[in-house]
Amino acid sequence: MLRFDRTGDEVCPLSIKLHKQLDFNRHAEQIQYSAINCRKHSAILTDFGGKGDGKTSNTAAFKAAVDNLAKVASDGGAQLIVPPGKWLTGSFNLTSHFTLYIHKDAVLLASQEESDYPLIDPLPSYGKGRDGGGRRFASLIAGTNLTDVVVTGGNGTIDGQGEIWWKKFKSHKIKYTRPYLIEILYSNQVQISHLTLINSPSWNVHPTYCRDVIIENLTIIAPVDSPNTDGINPDSCTNTRIRDSYVVSGDDCIAVKSGWDEYGIKFGVPTAHLSIKRFTCISPDSAVIALGSEMSGGIQDVRAEEIYAINSQSGVRIKTAPGRGAYVKDIYVKNMNMNSMKYVFWMTGAYGSHPDNKYDPKALPEIKNINYRDMVGKNVSIVGNLAGIQGHPFTGICISNVTVELAEKKKHFEFSEKTKKLPWNCTDIGGVSSRVSPKPCDLLPEKQVDCAFPADKLAIDQVELKTCSIGIGNIV
Template sequence: MKTAFLLSLAACLGHATCAQTPAALPPVKTTAFRADTFSIARYGAVGDGQTTNTAAFQQAIAACASKGGGVVLVPPGQWRTGPIELQSNVNLHVATGALVQFSERMADYKLIKTNWEGLAAVRNQPLVYGKNLENVAITGRGILDGAGEAWWMVQKGRTPESDWKKLVASGGALNEKQDRWYPTAQALKGTTVKEAGVLTPEKPNIADFEDIKDYLRPDFLVLDGCRRLLIEGVTFQNSPAWTVHPLLSDDVIVRDVRVINPPYSPNTDALDLESCRNGLVEGCSFTAGDDGICIKSGRNEQGRQRGVPTENFLIRNTTVYRAHGGFVIGSEMSGGARNIYATNLTFIGTDIGLRFKTTRGRGGVVENIFIDHVTMKDILNEALLFDMYYMIRDPSPQVPGSKERPASPPKPVDESTPQFRKIYISDVTCNGAKTGIMVRGLPEMAIQDIGIKNAVLRSEQGLICIEADRISLKNVALLSTQTDPVMEVHNSRNIALDGIRYAPGAAVLLRVSGPEKAKSITLTNTDATKARQALELGAGTSKKVVTLPRK
């Protein structure tokens, strides 16, 4: 198997197709359940939309587990409940016509020690939770509704005036600017606390966070430290925070799952695979208020100490309609990510398409990522983004009216320096984006070994490549409306631009700058005569660092 993977990687380095690379992944161990069925109705549950059925859910799950496992059936009806805790060998089956409505009462959820955005933290318990389980599933064609509107902050600028007035009149609390509404004064107070909910030596206990409990929104589904998981067929909607969150789990299958969260619901990632090994995601449909498909592995020193990458995943045949990013790695990737294959993805209306994000302090290595056959439409910002300055202001902003980028001093390289390398993308189309491709590494750590081939990207800007090494574009159409330049390469080396297509009449095809770092930039199999100027050099940059096609 190791040999097969190395052969696949070699093929990608040679710009051959990566379609066969998933064969290198280890098989995913699957779930299996006894045929015995335990209907929650047998334990007193009433599906009238009024009765609270928390005890009935837990009694059915406990009975099922005690008999060696099986299926806990949620039949058609509207079933109100508080948080649910799963057990090993239990398949919670939400039947077609069943709506599981989680409680909107914050008091129904207790604070627990858990993990949030890659750090040890205190949060309200997840709506559905399992820890250290084996052979567990949530299946069926029913709907689980998280009542997230009871927890979310609402921004005035994103809300119709009539709805805003009704919201304010209903109670809750407003911030000082009167432009953000919070469901309770506790929820508002949480915004004033730095790293709210994060466990520290000064705040090591759950009781230390009771005064901001309402701010610490729960995730929808968390399966922590589990093995052999199946999430199939169900719809999750209106999550208070992250939606489907396998954590430190092995052999994960997410199949035919729908996530529906409103566009401005905060932190409602659809799927977060955090420090998980061996899995399959397929046939899903996601709409979220934050990222869609997310690969994570812990944040900063805690993530590095955990040292568990997300690895060996195949993600395919999935659509993300509205989200911050369609397919995302980071920014909490301090434990690394590797051997991930994604194919047949569609992004419609996401802020960013393929999104790789990190920043100084994270550390971690993201490598051996293979993506092909991606279709995008109406992307708000970048179609393809590799960014090591996530949530940080541009370190070298351009002076208005100048094309020169000011110097950005490097910092020492240590374990907190993140790395992106060996990422290969092919067969991509994007109809509408602000920027086709943006690569922005650190002065002390270039983004390395990125291969993009067979792409058609219609956008305002074409390529922006900063602090990069060994970047290859082959058979890429950059159909940008801003053509001064079509491609910008700054402080980068070993850049191969092969078979580039662009709109005729471009002002400048390629601009190269960075006299100290620019090296070995080649443009081949490209008709540079269609541009008014083929090459523009930044101040002090030698023409010798660039090789243009022969006329």
């Protein structure tokens, strides 16, 4: 293993150190992990002065580690190992051909000091920070213009310590958009996996303007009343897969995005070819899978299956409004199991939040070819609340083989007497249904059909991860 002194300088020639590492590994237990690529060079955070006492700031140690490993990353890749301990840190950036590995007994503690998060410009497809204000705080773990970057571990923990941020946000005492836990921008070959993320100040995982993204085996937990703690938000990304993950959230568990009103329309980068499989969500006030509301670059070809929803506001929700422009189309969801829901299906063309008053109200989004099939719901208050845009309906909606058991009145979510009596509410939509109970609204007439789900596999679904290893004796 390549070693450094506390200044970040190499302490011995590479060839000698690699020989020592190979000899040591004959006797060391190995930690194995899966990654898009394994790494030739390794270092431990303590090589750069890191202290895992939960009190000492390790921001400088993380920055020094990444900067020094970047010098050798082009030669077979480099990895930084975060060993057991509690590692307090502010924001730091990753590099290309690089793995950040967080040991199962390691906890990254996010600093609660605003000064530990540099202010950065808003995303060009948003025009302003999502919390308001022109700028935003950098994410805890960040990276821009990277190739082949992995953030993984043995289910090690990243603790955003977000409560102080939530209180500031709720009391309007924060000027800029809160930091996210992980945000990777303008990058390709990205992997985020085998981690536990808790108490993020805001969104948890935010790949943006990326290609070939693998997100899997994440556990993401935040209090269900915490503001905007979305789980996984692929944003203007192409070829993304989300697998085998579990989210408890104060907002959408997965929120698919692509920019906000005129800024997203101008930037013009869609989210496309997204695959979601074996995903579980608890979110009493939000959606299991939300498409939008920021979708002004377009959303196309989303495939979700084997989805489990418990005590959540809605199963699948499409959120948009005049001014968004673009489209949400070619959406396919099947094999979804839901228990204790307010809605199974929810669409709205009047979501209404805008970055400013410069948007074009004539920029109407196109919502079409939306396919839901093979679903079961229990203890549900309303099956479908589907509302398009007047004079500009959502079309090509297909729902087949769906059975929903309604909740007893006054047992789950509260509604007016009128809405309690209606399992479906539909306006300005068009499509068909088949073998759906309770019977859908008249705008979804019965037709013997199995709604579409693509038979082919996306390219990202066919990527196989490699088995990599670390000598456990080197990190304890």
